[in-house]
Amino acid sequence: MTQRSSLFTIGQPPGRRSYWLIGLGVFVLLGLAWYLSTASGLVPRLFLPAPADVLARMLSLAADGTLWADLKVSLYRIGVAFLISSAMSIVIGTLAGCYGFWKAASEPLVDFIRYMPVVAFVPLTILWAGTSDVQKFLIIWIGTFFQQVLMIMDAVKRVPPDFIGLGRTLGMRDPAILLRIVLPSALPGIWDALRISLGWAWTWLVLAELVAATSGLGYRITVSQRFFQTDTIIGYILLLGLLGLVTDQLMRAAERVLFRYNRRRR
Amino acid sequence: MATLEIRGLNKSFPHGREQRQVLRDIELTLHDNEFVSLVGTSGCGKSTLLSIAAGLEGFDSGQVLVDGEPIRGAGLDRGVVFQSYTLLPWLNARENIEFALKAAGRTRGECRRIADEHLQLVGLNDYAEAYPNELSGGMKQRVAIARALSYRPKILLMDEPFGALDAMTRHQMQELLTRIWEHHRLTVMFVTHDIEEAVYLSDRIVVMGRGPGHIKASFPVELGRPRHEEMATSTAFIALQRQVLKAIREDERQP
Numbered sequence: 001m002t003q004r005s006s007l008f009t010i011g012q013p014p015g016r017r018s019y020w021l022i023g024l025g026v027f028v029l030l031g032l033a034w035y036l037s038t039a040s041g042l043v044p045r046l047f048l049p050a051p052a053d054v055l056a057r058m059l060s061l062a063a064d065g066t067l068w069a070d071l072k073v074s075l076y077r078i079g080v081a082f083l084i085s086s087a088m089s090i091v092i093g094t095l096a097g098c099y100g101f102w103k104a105a106s107e108p109l110v111d112f113i114r115y116m117p118v119v120a121f122v123p124l125t126i127l128w129a130g131t132s133d134v135q136k137f138l139i140i141w142i143g144t145f146f147q148q149v150l151m152i153m154d155a156v157k158r159v160p161p162d163f164i165g166l167g168r169t170l171g172m173r174d175p176a177i178l179l180r181i182v183l184p185s186a187l188p189g190i191w192d193a194l195r196i197s198l199g200w201a202w203t204w205l206v207l208a209e210l211v212a213a214t215s216g217l218g219y220r221i222t223v224s225q226r227f228f229q230t231d232t233i234i235g236y237i238l239l240l241g242l243l244g245l246v247t248d249q250l251m252r253a254a255e256r257v258l259f260r261y262n263r264r265r266r
Numbered sequence: 267m268a269t270l271e272i273r274g275l276n277k278s279f280p281h282g283r284e285q286r287q288v289l290r291d292i293e294l295t296l297h298d299n300e301f302v303s304l305v306g307t308s309g310c311g312k313s314t315l316l317s318i319a320a321g322l323e324g325f326d327s328g329q330v331l332v333d334g335e336p337i338r339g340a341g342l343d344r345g346v347v348f349q350s351y352t353l354l355p356w357l358n359a360r361e362n363i364e365f366a367l368k369a370a371g372r373t374r375g376e377c378r379r380i381a382d383e384h385l386q387l388v389g390l391n392d393y394a395e396a397y398p399n400e401l402s403g404g405m406k407q408r409v410a411i412a413r414a415l416s417y418r419p420k421i422l423l424m425d426e427p428f429g430a431l432d433a434m435t436r437h438q439m440q441e442l443l444t445r446i447w448e449h450h451r452l453t454v455m456f457v458t459h460d461i462e463e464a465v466y467l468s469d470r471i472v473v474m475g476r477g478p479g480h481i482k483a484s485f486p487v488e489l490g491r492p493r494h495e496e497m498a499t500s501t502a503f504i505a506l507q508r509q510v511l512k513a514i515r516e517d518e519r520q521p
């Protein structure tokens with residue numbers, strides 16, 4: 001059999017090395033395009049500052065502490081809101097995935113609210129909670145909780161019925177089956193749901209901070225707009241992307257440790 | 267003592283707006299230490315009957331008795347081996363067996379000892395720490411059988427436990443199961459599609475028919491014990507295999 005170039009064959013995953021090389025290559029290429037378009041004067045600096053300017057601005061913001069203060073506030077907001085939303089959705093999603101009552105009680109409601117645009121809640125939350133942290137929590141919660149409930153409910157429903165049958169034949173009561181069979185079995189799916197929804201939570205955080213805040217990463221972006229500081233704006237957007245990527249990778253790393261049993265050792 | 271009696275059992279499932287009967291007037295008794303195989307065309311209700319006996323599925327009318335007592339749901343007196351291996355993926359082989367023993371109320375020390383004994387029984391002592399994902403299909407089913415035996419249920423119910431295995435592994439598993447059964451002497455209800463397997467393992471073969479599911483014939487297997495592979499080529503073995511096949515085929519000819 002002849003060896004075909006696997007990179008251009010349908011269904012062939014790229015090798016580890018070529019994956020990273022190509023992936024990085026695209027970044028380098030885009031960075032280069034950015035550099036060239038600004039260095040050549042093709043795009044005015046006001047609209048698109050040079051990479052070096054952005055870097056310099058970010059370094060000076062880091063040096064005077066602004067960056068860290070913004071970061072701390074934003075991390076606190078997303079941390080609290082995400083934990084509350086996740087804790088609630090795990091409880092409600094698991095119950096809804098297991099018991100008919102909870103499914104009937106929550107699924108139609110969640111499905112309904114899920115289709116309401118989160119952005120439309122912003123004015124309301126400002127009226128309720130002003131520009132306080134609670135308003136950020138509310139927006140992040142509205143944006144993630146309802147999605148999480150549905151995804152977690154799905155993960156719980158995917159637990160094989162025979163696992164539950166096994167618990168029954170071992171004489172286990174329903175609460176024991178829920179805690180010792182259903183939850184551990186659904187955990188990889190639940191973790192995945194949390195990882196995906198954390199990505200959305202970042203978006204809702206920045207949205208809340210853009211509209212009504214006196215601190216945070218999103219706030220800094222709005223303020224910079226007033227002073228035409230495009231370098232800060234771009235620097236912060238890139239930073240947000242980086243933060244999303246890092247938290248995602250952290251969750252994936254935790255997944256590999258938590259669910260080691262899914263990998264083959266031999 | 268462990269007998270399983272099914273008397274005048276009827277079962278229907280909702281089908282659209284109406285009820286569709288899947289089991290009609292089932293009368294079946296498994297005597298103490300008897301190995302009974304259940305065969306029949308696909309969809310005749312074998313799995314349903316086994317689930318009812320396990321207490322995992324309800325029924326419309328009739329009785330299911332274990333040692334003369336009506337069953338109340340599933341319980342530790344009836345072990346079940348499912349076709350899908352149902353090993354819990356987050357527990358290793360030993361822990362999977364210990365899980366059942368703990369549910370059965372054994373102490374920690376006992377759990378460990380009994381689990382190791384049973385891994386030995388199915389020849390997997392070297393794989394005690396392997397996770398299900400690292401085991402082959404046959405190995406997984408061996409752990410599942412070890413688990414079902416470990417807490418000493420009086421009755422063992424198996425629904426095509428070897429259905430997903432390749433022919434070679436299947437043969438090994440049949441050997442293993444007869445060996446274990448001849449040792450432990452349990453009352454067994456064994457659902458299978460494989461008539462040779464049914465003849466090789468059983469004391470009696472019960473043929474079910476369709477429309478709605480009912481018991482059509484029952485064949486005692488008059489082969490000596492212990493069973494061994496050469497028996498499969500004996501005339502008695504092959505003749506019985508033909509008879510059972512014929513009884514199943516009659517069903518297929520009807521529309």
Ligand SMILES: Nc1ncnc2c1ncn2[C@@H]1O[C@H](COP(=O)(O)OP(=O)(O)OP(=O)(O)O)[C@@H](O)[C@H]1O
Pocket residue numbers: 279280288306307308309310311312313314315
């Ligand atoms: N949960 C259910 N709801 C509705 N109908 C069902 C359900 N389970 C089984 N049935 C129906 O009951 C009949 C018997 O099914 P069962 O699975 O017991 O057959 P079987 O003999 O085990 O078949 P196979 O040999 O293919 O495993 C089938 O017609 C099936 O469609």
Ligand SMILES: [Mg+2]
Pocket residue numbers: 312313314425
């Ligand atoms: Mg079946």
